Amino acid sequence: MANIQKEAKNEKVAEKEQYLTFKVGNEIYGLKLKQAKEIIKPPKVTNVPNTKEYILGVINLRGQVIPVINLKNKLGLKEDDIKDTSKAQNKKIVVINIKDMLIGLYVDGVNEVMNLAVENIEGVADNKTGIRDEYIKGVSTFSDSLIIVLDINNLLFDQKEEKGA
Amino acid sequence: MSDNNEYLEMFFAESEEYIMVLNDNILKLENEPNNMDVVNSMFRAAHSLKGMAATMRFNNLAELTHKMENMMDQIRNKKMQVNTEIIDLLFAGIDYVEEIVKQIKENGNDELDLDDYLAELEAKINEEPNLDDIEEVQEEELEDSNFLALTDDDIRTVNDNKKELDTVFAVNVKLNAETQFKQVRASMIFKSAAELGYIFKSIPETENVEDADLDNNLVQLILISNQSRENINEEFSSITDVEEVEMNKISLKVEDKDKKDKKEKTNKSKSVSSKFEVSSSVRVDIGKLDKLMNMIGELLINKTRLEALNIDSEGFKDVLPQLDRVTMELHHTVMQIRMEPIGVMFNRFPRMIRDLSKSSEKEIDFVMDGKQTELDRSIIDELGDPLTHLLRNAVDHGIEKPEVRRQNGKDETGTVNLKAYQKGSEIMIEVEDDGGGINVDKVVQKALDKNVVTEKEIEEMDRDKKLQLIFEPGLSTNEEVSSVSGRGVGMDVVKQTIESLDGDIYIRSEENKGTKFVISLPLTLAxxxxxxxxxxxxxxxxxxxxxxxxxxxxxxxxxxxxxxxxxxxxxxxxxxxxxxxxxxxxxxxxxxxxxxxxxxxxxxxxxxxxxxxxxxxxxxxxxxxxxxxxxxxxxxxxxxxxxxxxxxxxxxxxxxxxx
Amino acid sequence: MKKILVVDDAAFMRLNLKNIIEDMGFKIVAEAENGKEGVEKYKEHQPDLVTMDITMPEMDGISATKEIKNFDDNAKVLVCSAMGQQSLVIEAIEAGAKDFIVKPFERTRIREAMDKILN
CATH class of the missing domain: 2.40.50.180 (CheA-289, Domain 4)
Incomplete structure (x- = not known):
């Protein structure tokens, strides 16, 4: 009995969670706010040769060298498909903390922090985004706009791709 | 409980040190069964281990080390002749000690079934009770005249602290029965004594003089001093309430009575060098040093940035070289702190080679050079496994069996050489054997079989390049996997480890002449x-x-x-x-x-x-x-x-x- | 004639000491009521010996002994202690005092101590 009650309670707590939303290309994406560590203005990125194409390079984050991922490339969005409307000064690096590593995600702009209800994040039965299913946790709508919630873990530690490479 | 953890950490670190000393000395004892220095330092290590174990309430470990200590005592007192059986017994004991310590680390308890071993040890200790009466008597005399029980360890320390012109005195200072504030008088006596020389031991202890019980009106001390007996006597007598001063010159010999002074001298220098291997030091968590190093790194980066600012000011130009010098010195000092002689890691190998050569029925002379070569602590920690692997390989695949060596016109005893030295800003480590060497064709064949290289690539390779193929994954020249070397670790792993340390490894080998691995490592990583x-x-x-x-x-x-x-x-x-x-x-x-x-x-x-x-x-x-x-x-x-x-x-x- | 400085906050004790010391044939060159004054008087008179009380206002006898020893390494300080001040006396000895006497004073002990120090 006690267990069941507890579970029910947990569900209620988990109902809403905060998401950081950001723009890549024409779409708005989201990731759990607690995964994000900070948002910085892009400093000079040093290109690292002999790495995958989506690795934009490395930056100096207060003395620590951290890699920066080109999300547009990683998500498989082709540059020419997108009319880059975002201004250069909007571009940001979202630094996330995952598996004890700091990794920067290069995005076209950071929107706001939104409270998204879990039930609103639906599975993507009909994925028309062109992004691989496993990179997407779900899709949510918030005041008319569509937000693609990313599965950062799958996105960054892509088993399939590593094997293939 | 953090206090206890701190103790435990210290306990682990020190146990490891003592285990190393024991292993090292037992090995030495096998070659020099009559070297009492070796026995003494063994005894000391066992004794210290016992003390630590008892304090930490690891009774099983305390019991084990106590028995081992007993055995060493017998050897020391010449009641037991060192032979292979004894050596093996001692080695087995160390293995148990190591196992117990490991177990404490893992589960926090020291339970291990030692009954059989302890019984064996006990039986050996009780065997041939060949008492040496004379020695016994002399020992008693010594204790009598010294009133303060001096262990051999103490005597050694006294001898170490004593300079050429120093004399060791046992001093009894008797206070007037009417003395007021006896504790104060005692402290005045100690004060004078400290001015006269060095108080080795005293009753009451100098630290506890305030709370000392001086009902017997007696202050006793062992004083090492270069002053004359008369001077000392006068100094003590001049203290108020001192009634009587009694002094005895004592000569302390660590060595057995039958050894001459000359012998004592040479032994002394030896004990100094063996002491060096367990250098006394402050223990610092390596993490803290890493942090310090990182901070110096930050400082250096900021200094560089400051330099890049290129400010046109006299003051700025003056202060910059200063900052530069301080930063460099700081860096240098921390680097020095992080340095440790590689010997602390080398010391585990003689024992390993001994066991390996015994089990593989090979005769091996193991030579180590450059144990004092210093290297960054974090690098030393990482080197243990790859060197173990290389040495195992040398014994297992390198050195041939005696009969094979004889047929090939070689000395039956093979040589394995482990050497460390500094070359510029690099530390070189060489593992060399005079064994069978490596058949390059076999390596090439294997590499082709495993598709590591193509025929075409081979064509372009010289012999030396081909040899280096041995570091490719899945290559091992010996078909049979031996119980010793075949533990699934390959040369590729060795190379990987060395490279992860920013180092490099290569191999030279000639058939029937031997194989040599050369490792180069940076002095420091950061x-x-x-x-x-x-x-x-x-x-x-x-x-x-x-x-x-x-x-x-x-x-x-x-x-x-x-x-x-x-x-x-x-x-x-x-x-x-x-x-x-x-x-x-x-x-x-x-x-x-x-x-x-x-x-x-x-x-x-x-x-x-x-x-x-x-x-x-x-x-x-x-x-x-x-x-x-x-x-x-x-x-x-x-x-x-x-x-x-x-x-x-x-x-x-x-x-x-x-x- | 040997010159003595008496440092004690209690006038009674100073008087007591003065009587005993003058009987011994020494000269009291100055008296001080606390450690601070004691140090000043020492510098002024540079006596052959100082009797130093331990517990005093302004500056205690241990600190005063230290300062005096700092000023003159050869200074001879005799600590005057009350019963039960053993650990303080040890401190004073550490600070450089030559010897000590315990209150209530016994003439013979004072004489013995002074003789020892001054010779």
């Missing part, structure tokens, strides 16, 4: 001198340790050998590599050959030299090596990153695979 170069507009750092020289070449100097570009430098042919190629940077039309002149950095690795053509030679700088994020592991030709003056990241070129 900070290095580097040459900064520009390649395709980006700044890169090349560690100076990897550079033999830089030069400008003209395009007509480039020659062709087998379709490759080379230059000839002082009659040596050196292959040329375009750095942009190594870095997979698209080479635009202006291939270097179209330029009149180009800068070349001659880089060296594993005894090879390659001329690396770069865009521009910039300047030399001390760089703080940063990891290139775990997310980007093993980037080809890049070993790390550093932060340069303007706060940007510059990558560090890894020349090992280029050269």
């Amino acid at each position: 900070i290095q001198d580097a040459l900064m170069v520009k390649i395709n507009g980006e700044i890169f750092a090349i560690p100076l340790s990897a550079i033999s020289e830089t030069l400008m070449i003209e395009s007509e100097e480039i020659k062709q050998v087998k379709g490759y570009d080379v230059i000839v430098l002082r009659e040596k042919t050196i292959p040329l590599v375009d750095s942009r190629e190594s870095l997979n940077i698209e080479i635009e039309d202006d291939s270097y050959k179209e330029k009149d002149e180009m800068p070349v950095v001659i880089v060296k690795s594993g005894g090879k030299e390659v001329g690396l053509i770069v865009g521009e030679l910039l300047y030399q700088q001390e760089i703080v090596i940063k990891s290139l994020s775990d997310y980007l592991d093993n980037v080809k030709n890049i070993s790390g990153a550093t932060i340069i003056g303007d706060g940007e990241v510059a990558l560090i070129l890894d020349v090992r695979d280029i050269a």
Whole structure:
């Protein structure tokens, strides 16, 4: 009995969670706010040769060298498909903390922090985004706009791709 | 409970030290069964272990070390003759100690069934009770005359502390029964004594004099002093309430009575050197040192940035060199703190080789050189496994059985040599055996079978290059996997470990003559001198340790050998590599050959030299090596990153695979 | 004639000491009521011996002994202690005092101590 009650309670707590939303290309994406560590203005990125194409390079984050991922490339969005409307000064690096590593995600702009209800994040039965299913946790709508919630873990530690490479 | 944890940490660290000392000394004892220095330092280690174990309430361990100590005592008192059986018994004991310590680490308890072993030990101890009466009597006498029980350990310490002109006195200072504040008088006596010389031991103890019970009106001390008996007597007598001063000169001999003074002298110097191996020190958590090192790194980076500001001010220009000097000294000092003699790790090997050679029925002379060579602590920690593997290989695959050696006209006893030395800013470690050597053809065949190389690639390889194939995954020349070496660790793992330390390894081998592995390691990991170069507009750092020289070449100097570009430098042919190629940077039309002149950095690795053509030679700088994020592991030709003056990241070129 | 400085906050004790010391044939060159004054008087008179009380206002006898020893390494300080001040006396000895006497004073002990120090 006690267990069941507890579970029910947990569900209620988990109902809403905060998401950081950001723009890549024409779409708005989201990731759990607690995964994000900070948002910085892009400093000079040093290109690292002999790495995958989506690795934009490395930056100096207060003395620590951290890699920066080109999300547009990683998500498989082709540059020419997108009319880059975002201004250069909007571009940001979202630094996330995952598996004890700091990794920067290069995005076209950071929107706001939104409270998204879990039930609103639906599975993507009909994925028309062109992004691989496993990179997407779900899709949510918030005041008319569509937000693609990313599965950062799958996105960054892509088993399939590593094997293939 | 954090207090207890702290004790435990210390307990582990010290146990390891003592286990090492014991292993080392038992091994020595086997070769020099009559060397009492060895027995004594063994005894001391066992004794200390026992003390620690008892304090920590590890009773099982205390019991074990107590019994071992008893046995050593018997050896020391010549009641037991050292032979292989005894040595094996002692070694077995150390193994138990090690196992118990390991168990304490893992489960926190010291339970281990030792009954059989302890019984065996006990039986041995009780065997042949060949008492040496004379010695017994003398021992008693010594204790009598000294009133303070002095252990052999004490005597040794006294002898160590005593200078040439010093005399050791046992002093009884008797106070007037009416004395007021006896404790104060005692402290005055100690004060005088400390002015006269060195108080080795005293009753009451100097530290507890305030609470001492002086009902017997007696202060007793052992004083080491260069003053005359008369002077000392006078000094003590002048203290108020001192009624009587009684002094006895004592001569302390650690050695058995039958040994001459001369012998004592040589033994003394030996004990000093063996002491050095367990150097007394303050224990510092390596994590704290790492943090300190990181902070110095930050300081260095900021200093570099400050320099780059190029402020036009007299004061600024004055203070900058000062800052530079302090930073360098700080860096140097921390580096020194992190350094440890490699011997602390080497010490485990003699025992291992002994066991290995015994079980494989080979006769092996194991020689170690350069134990005092110092290396960054974190590197030493990582080296244990690869060296173990190389030494095991040397015994297992290298050295032949005695009969085979005889047939091949070699000495039946093989030699395995482990050597460390410093060469410039690098530490070299060599593992060499005079065994059967490596059959290159077999290595090549295996490499072909495993598709590590193609026939075509083999054709272009010289013998030396072919030998290095042994470091490729899945290659092992010996078909049978022996119980000793065949533990699933290959040479590839050894190479990987060494490379992860920013080091390099290569092999030289000649059939029937032997094999030699040469490992080179940076002195320290964190900070290095580097040459900064520009390649395709980006700044890169090349560690100076990897550079033999830089030069400008003209395009007509480039020659062709087998379709490759080379230059000839002082009659040596050196292959040329375009750095942009190594870095997979698209080479635009202006291939270097179209330029009149180009800068070349001659880089060296594993005894090879390659001329690396770069865009521009910039300047030399001390760089703080940063990891290139775990997310980007093993980037080809890049070993790390550093932060340069303007706060940007510059990558560090890894020349090992280029050269 | 040997010159003595008496440092004690209690006038009674100073008087007591003065009587005993003058009986011994020494000269009291100055008296001080606390450690601070004691140090000043020492510098002024540079006596052959100082009797030093331990517990005093302003500056205690241990600190005063230290300062005096700092000023003159050869200074001879005799600590005057009350019963039960053993650990303080040890401190004073550490600070450089030559010897001590315990209150209530016994003439013979004072004489013995002074003789020892002054010879």
